[in-house]
Amino acid sequence: MIVELGHFALTLAFAVALVQMVVPMIGAHRRDAGLMAIARPAALMQFVLIAMAFGALLFAYLTSDFSVKVVAENSHTTKPLIYKISGVWGNHEGSMVLWVFILSLYGALVALFGRNLPDGLRARVLAVQASIGVAFLGFILFTSNPFVRLDPAPFEGQGLNPLLQDPALAFHPPFLYAGYVGLSMAFSFAIAALIEGRVDASWARWVRPWTLGAWTALTVGIAMGSWWAYYTLGWGGFWFWDPVENASLMPWLVATALLHSAIVAEKRGALKSWTILLAIFAFSLSLVGTFLVRSGVLNSVHAFATDPSRGVVILCILVFFIGGALILYGWRAPVLKAEGLFAPLSREGALMLNNLLLAAAAAAVFIGTLYPLFLDAIGGPKITVGPPFFNMTFAPLMVPLLCLVPLGPLLKWKRSDLVAATERLMGAGVAVIVVMLIVLAVKTHGPWLAALGMGLAAWLVAGAFFELAWRLGLFSVPLAESFRRARRLPRASWGMAMAHGGLGIVVAGIVGMTAWRQELVTALKIGESAELAGYTLTLEQVGMRQGPNYEALVGVIDVKRGGRDLGLMLPEKRRFPVEKQEKTEAAIRTNGFSDLYIVIGDDNGQGAWTLRAYENSLAPWIWAGAIIMAAGGVVSLTDRRYRVGAPARARSRLAAQPAE
Template structure:
């Protein structure tokens, strides 16, 4: 019965979304307060029923109800509870439910907390959200129904892909989707503004918190995803430029650009049309990422051929959402009034440059991701666009970007003082020289790019600190006074400083781990040792153990340095009999300055084992930096300017009504 309740809840949610997407839009157009007022309850109802459906599906997974086809295909009674729960979104249909849950959560949040939005704008924003929801609920109910039943019900399920049975992968889709779907808010605001024909500084402020939430979540989601790839795939790498990773990275790049251009729109009433376009592009990239790349419509022509309705439906939705919004933009954007003027060398100018670099980077990733897929889909043969392409195109774009990131915050709005900024950055320049020479001394064999990368990280980190201390007038006005200034700085300023420092940490981690990774692959017999970057790994043999739904071969390594024991590592290979698949579990010991990373492979037929051992310098910094960046976003989100309420006169009216 519970699966049927979930199914019906989805249908009710569809009708709520349909009402939310049509009547308020028409109401706003013909100035009908009653129709506009439908938007908020409809958004609430949509959320409640999708939550009901989500919980019903989760109930089916947790109790292993194999009368639900989706559970049969993706779960097994012997699976640990955590992966029964994460199995809900570990497959196409279930991930759509999660996608919709988050979409309706955002809609519901606007309905609840959007009291400070003008009613027409709010009605239109919610209506656009309702239309997106309608499209995807139709898609779910007719082509990817999670509540399809089977009779007679099989006695057990087919299990979840073992690669997905991992805590890292259990938790990263929710974050990733919060990010992807969060950008739907920016999109809805943009479309609403285009329909309304009115974009101003106030609009930019209203849309900002939603963009920030999405950006923070996406940052965390990408970081979790790459962390998973790092320890689960067992190749010592953390980013492979594969389509699934790029699918999350493109909206992140565009979203970062959006976050910055929206600041200009808010503070200076400029770049408004561009900000709107960015909002459309960011969400379009999210959609393309989720549905074109992840769904496998393009990655595998065969899945498309097997189920053409699903693929055609997705293509149709994408064409309506992306094409429609771009047409609307083309019609309405020229009528927008240009805002404040600024000189090329100014905060605005540097943010324009930032946007150009970010969007060019997003475009190169887009090309490298979709070109091979499209070529393959139209029968043009298989080409492989691998890391060399991305390194060759992406790195040259990011170098000026990072140089700029230290300078831009020091430039004033409207007209900046470049010479003054450089004077203040003398210390950062000194740090660059010291780091470059120090790195050169330690790693005289290079590579030059790595020296450059570390120097850039130092430049950005120092530059960010100098900018921050400049705001506090540190060492110029006495400690007490500086602290007082620090207490009064807007949270958004703190957010920027923290996020930029996070980037510096990430850059250092990326550079060092890609340039100076040590990899040793060999067959080891128990008792044999290998030296990896100064650490001695002693292989002590393997043993066999039993997991809840898999068998384990566990190897043991004793790691020591200069005779002193450092750690014991237990890499595993797991065999999942239901799906007949094997996974590797790397063993990682981190010193926070480097990771020691061990993987065991096949036996050589005797007692030897293929083993892969890595020393990855600074690799934990990548994830530490990403978390710092997301924290910066969260701090910025708490800025008091996001808490401006509804017009004062209305509150006064309400007060007098109560009196």
């Protein structure tokens, strides 16, 4: 009964979305306040209805109602509660419901908090949002209905892919979708602005927090996915340039560019049509990402849908939104007049360079990801574009960008001189040299390029620090004055420093992991030992352990370093009898600077067990840095200037703090 109610609610939501798509748009065109006013209650209603549908699906999973097809195919009574919940979006149908649920949540937020938006803009934004909702709800209802019943109902479910039964992966999709869908807000604002033919500072100020929120969620989602890949796939790598990963990286790169160009659009009125274009691309890549992963074009654990008829619908949705938006852009963008002139050497110039490099990097990833699919589609040979391609294209574009990161915030708007900015970065330069010398002295193995990489990381972290120090007048004014300035410094400045510094920590982690990781592949009999990077690993015992819905082969490994006993590490190989699959669970021991990573394999037939162990230098920094970046996004979001209803105060603050 509840399941049928959910289905009914979803159908109603489709109808409401249709109304919300058409009526406010006509209202905005005719300047009819009554018609425009429909947008807000419709957006709220749509949210409530989709929440009911989502709730019904959740209920079916929690009660293990196997008469529902998706539940029977993806759940099992013995599955722990958390995976019953995450099972809702662990398949194609459910993940689409989660997608529209988040979409309607964003729409409801605009309806609730968008009071100070101009009526016409709000009506158009909500109408564009609703059109996305219509496409996705239609897609769900007509091709991927999660509420289909089975008759007769099976006695037991088929279980969830064990690779997905993992805490990090359970919450990876909601974050990723919050990011993807958050970019739909920037898209809706961009389309609404194109229809109105007007982009002003308040428009850009409205787009920024949504983009920032989406970017933050996307950062967390990508970090979670990478962390999961690190400890479950058993290879100890953090990024594989797998198409599925690239699908989330591309919108992130473009969202990062959008975040920066929107600043220029808001503060200086320049780069307007470019900002609009980026907003369109960011969401287009989110759509491509969603469908690339979910449609079964890619062969991986993410590809749940194997129904080719869906592919056609997906293609239609992509063509309509991306093509339609670009046509509208080509038609209307010339109307947008750029205002602020600026010299090449200025804050605007630096942000533009940032945008160009990020866009080029996103394009390189795009080509590498989709070229094999394209070649196959036209009947060409089957090829793989692997990590070497991406390392050779992505890294050379990223390195100059990273070098420029600390410089940008120190340049003035309009026209700046390099000397003043570089003087403020003297401290950071010293930090770079010190770090490089330390690395060269301490790390005797590994490539010399690693010292440069660590120098770059230090440049980012120290650059962020000295930028803040300059704003606060540390080292030049009394401490009390600095403290006073710190309290008045906008949160966005703190957020930016955190994001840029966090990026430096990520770079350090990546460099450490790439340059200095040590690997050991061996086979040990019980009682035998092996050495890795100063650690002595002794296989004490191999036993079995019973988990809630699996049984695990556990290796008991004693770890010693320099005679000191560091305790036991317990890598597992789990067997899930319901799903008939195995899953590696690496044992990871971290000290904050490096991870010791052990995976146990099979009995090699000669009474020994294969073991793979790594010492991953600086590995934890990759995710720590990503979390700091995301935290910077959150801090920035709390800036009053973004807060609705405080425009007057924001203006006075802007006057007091011209250099953000």
